[in-house]
Amino acid sequence: MLNFNDEQRMIRDNLRQLLTSETPVSHLRALRNARSSDGISPALWKTFGELGFAGVLVPEEFGGLGLSLFDATIVAEEYGHTLTPSPFLSTSVMATTALVVSGNTHLMRRFLPEIALGRIVMACAVDTGPHHDPRMPGLGFARSGATVTANGTKTFVVDGHIAETVLVTGLLDGEMTVAAVARDTPGVTVRRQWMMDAHNSAALKFEDVQLNQMQLLSDPGKGRDILDAVLAAGRIVVAAELIGLADEVLSRTIAYLKERHQFGRPIGSFQALQHRAALQFAEIEQARAAVLKAARAVDEGAENAELMVSVAKAKAGEAALGASEEAVQMHGGMGITDDLDIGLFLKRARVADHLLGNAHYHVTRVAALTGY
Amino acid sequence: MKDDASVRDFRAETRAWLEQNCPPEMRLPIVEEERCWGGRKWTFHSDAQRLWLERMADRGWTAPTWPREYGGGGLSHAEAKILREEMDALNCRPPLERVSQALGLLGPTILAIGTDAQKARFLPPIARGETRWCQGYSEPNAGSDLASVRTRARDEGDHFVINGQKIWTSHAHLSDWMFALVRTGPDTPKHAGITFVLLDMDSPGVDVRPIELISGKSAFCETFLTDVKVPKENVLGEVNDGWNVSKILLSNERNSISTARNFMAERSIGLTALDRQREGPGHESDASLLDTSLRERIAAYEASAWAFSALSERAGDLAAAGESTAAHASVLKIHYARLNQLRTSLMLEIGGSDYFEWDAPVSDAARLWLRAKANSIEGGSTEIQLNILSKRVLGLPNL
Structure with a gap:
């Protein structure tokens, strides 16, 4: 249901x-x-x-x-x-x-x-470059006896600067592996990234970071399953956040359309604006259904769960960006001032769309998963 | 969510019955011309089609959620969903189109507000596919502004005498009955003087003329009504309350148009595009589409189509929980029209000039593309749906 x-x-x-x-x-x-x-x-x-x-x-x-x-x-x-x-x-x-x-x-x-x-607070460090590409972790683990040494860089790590421990993806003997690394381990440098949406992000550098075997979450063979599950869950939850954001920014826009008067009447009485607002509503409802469906699909271990996750993330990103961009335009001059909250929604929509793969990334993934 | 025991039993029994009773020919992918619409003028394409309809109708599974006494299956929403899932899993064709005017629209409306006599008379033949219905709503001067219908019904005591013209009456030439909006109160405000009548197409004075469309098909007709007698027991709802009846029916229309089509139950058009690419020399073993723009546009369409099937499912779940709103009907209708237009346009692009031939075509893609143009016009245009959302859901003010 x-x-x-x-x-x-x-x-x-x-x-x-x-x-x-x-x-x-x-x-x-x-x-x-x-x-x-x-x-x-x-x-x-x-x-x-x-x-x-x-x-x-x-x-x-x-x-x-x-x-x-x-x-x-x-x-x-x-x-x-x-x-x-x-x-x-x-x-x-x-x-x-x-x-x-x-x-x-x-x-x-x-x-x-x-x-x-x-x-x-814990963080998961997945990305290494400015574009989401989780198969290329940008970090290597080298084993020598009971010691594992990590070298590499991570970026766009949510809560990376306040996490007590960071779960880091990397390649060990060519296989995806995840390790739990305390943030204060020698060789780990953390730079907080002040993002436009004022949400937490950090860039992490790992230079000859010494770990022990016990810090590996699993044998290397299982690392990819762990990563896939983390990405699926993360993408669905970011998508759900985007639905809430979109819903709120549309509500605020509707309220403004009813209250703002020009030409002696509320601007929300103009059909040119009504239809644009209604279209945003239709997009959000469809994206919401996609997110709920993807969550169910993952919960039930459905065969097409990965596909539905990408559908959900793509549609939620598009819906939230669409609704917040329209919100700025419909608020007119006020929409581009920092006094109003509308800009904060636009900024978060843009960053959260990008987080764990933007709409373009996930649409392309739909093609790949379908087989064309 | 895991099936509980009774649900599991129902699923297993349903699958076993379908496996035993669905003829193999009725488990092949369906082609447009072989969809079953029923009615007295219907010719079955095969014995298998007739047999499949009879077997399903005997079980009431052509109208799974209708009460058994009216020819339905008496299933709950959850059971009907399982039936549908199992039919999809076994590739069973629908024995009778679920989106027909009768099964999808009029039937649920009669169930909701009809008299017991009307239910007993009209529903069982609908569920058995014995009567086909058409919709007499639009007139030459009453399209989006439907409440301005002028077809006149004169009160003659125990019956009405009807005069006027209907247009866009889909498949009127193949239908046995028409449900129509007619004006009974010429002096009352326009929404208040309309009555919803059930009219036998065999009545004297009914004249039907098909209209040729840009797709070359004639799915729509003009229907002329001259002194047509309709007994008063064939009024659905109250006299002069037809507008409200039509609203109930229209919300069924938007739901049934859209929930009927699960685009992604059909083959991915991205895979079709890849097949066409592989037909070219040197491309036999290509693993993906080389035209990355086309690939992305197809994938964007398919992502939306998957989201749309989730939306249909959610609308059904909300309706079953009694949380349904007018919003979902309109949202589904808007997306359905856009997606079908996009899909048929992409199919033409994939086919190229091979698909443009009008006579003896390689594919019916061109006609389907042209047919899809009607999707955003029929059953309440996209603009009307956006008006409904603006006013009734978002509460935006009138000009």
């Missing part, structure tokens, strides 16, 4: 109430203006832990709720509405998925209960 049950509606309503009161869009603006060192609200992250949201995907035996990716999209859609920067994506979705899929009980015991409680 691609609609919410009562319990899911309750989760959504509770979150909406929490986020609109604790971290409305003005919260992001304040973090940006203050050049906040965390870039997030540690208090809200703690609350996420207390209410169980941080551990949505953490299995119950490790103190989480053990819910589905479908449920995780509910959380992401809500913080998309408020543009709330949250370690939910990096920690509760991507790192959690990596650990669970790895089946590495040692690392699961160490990290999952802490994640569920909202006590730590």
Whole structure:
């Protein structure tokens, strides 16, 4: 079923109430203006832990709720509405998925209960260049006895500068491998990237970083499965955030169309604007269905799950960018001022579309996965 | 979500029954001309087609969710969804087109608001594919502005006498019955004087003329009505309340037009394009499309088509949970029209000049492309759908 049950509606309503009161869009603006060192609200992250949201995907035996990716999209859609920067994506979705899929009980015991409680932030370092290309990790692991040495660079690492531990992808003997590296390990340098959307990102350099075997999530053969699962979960959750963002920016635009008067009438009475707004609504509804379908497909292990993930990420990126670009235009001169929040939605839409592959990347992937 | 035990049983029984009862010919990919629309004027293409319709109709599975007493299968939404999934899995053709005027539109409306006598009289023959219906809505001066219909129904006590002209009555020449909007209250405000009537096409005074379209087909007709008698028991809903009846029916139309077509249940057109590329010398072993612009445009279409099938599924789930809104009907209709137009245009591009031949064509792609132009006009144009969304969903003010 691609609609919410009562319990899911309750989760959504509770979150909406929490986020609109604790971290409305003005919260992001304040973090940006203050050049906040965390870039997030540690208090809200703690609350996420207390209410169980941080551990949505953490299995119950490790103190989480053990819910589905479908449920995780509910959380992401809500913080998309408020543009709330949250370690939910990096920690509760991507790192959690990596650990669970790895089946590495040692690392699961160490990290999952802490994640569920909202006590730590973890990051996943996947990209090395400005364009998403996860098969080329830009980092190598070399084994010598019991020691593994890492060399390489990573970029666009969400929450990379506040993560206690970073899950890093790299090649070991030519095979995809994931390692858990504490951020303060000697040889790791972290440069925070101040992005236009004021959400957390960091560039990481690894120079002769010494690791031990226990820090590898799995044998090299399994690294690709871990990476695929992390990417699928991450892409769906970013897509869900984009749906929330798109929904909110359209609502704000509709409100403005009703309130702004020119030629003695509300500009929302002009059909030229009505039809454009209605078309955005139609695009968002279709993208929303694609995101829910992709989440279900991954949860159920459907054969075409990977395809649906790319469909969802592409459609959500297009819908959110389309809605926020139209929002700027329909707000006229006000839309390009920093006084209004509309610009913040546009910036986040652009960055989140790019995150884990933009619409172009995922459309091309649809062709590849279909076989042409 | 995992199937629970009863769902699993239903799925297994359904699959077993379909495997046993669906003739092999009815499991081949369907071609447009072999779709089954039924009716007294229908000629079956094969014995298999007739047999398949009979077997499914006996089970009520031509109208799976209708009550059994009216020829339906009495299935829940979830069961009907499983039936459809199993039919798709076994490539079973629909025994009777689900999007027909009768099965997709009028039937659900009669079920919702018809009298018991109307249900008993009209629904079972619809479910059995014995009567085909057409829609008498548009008139030469009442298209998007449908409420200005002028076809006049004069009250003669126990019956009406109808005079006027309908246009765009799809397949009127092949239909047994027409449901029509007629004006019963010439002096009342325009929405308030309309009545919804069920009219026997065999009645004296009904004259049907097919209209030739740009696609070369004549799917639409003009229907002239001269002193046609319609008994009052054939009014659906109340006299002068036809506008509201038509709204109920139109929301079914938008739903059924769109949910019927799962573009991605058909073969990927990207793979078709790759086949055509491989027909060229030196390209036999190509693994992907070399024209990267075409490849990206096809993939963008197919991504949207997948999203559309998710949207159809979600609209169905919301409807089953009673959360459906007018919004979804319009959103589906807008996307369906755009996607079908895009798909048929890409197919023509893939075929090139080979596909342009009008007589003895290699492919019907040209005609399908031209036919698709009607998708954004028929059943409420895209602009009307955008008006509905603007006003009823977004709450934007009138000029």
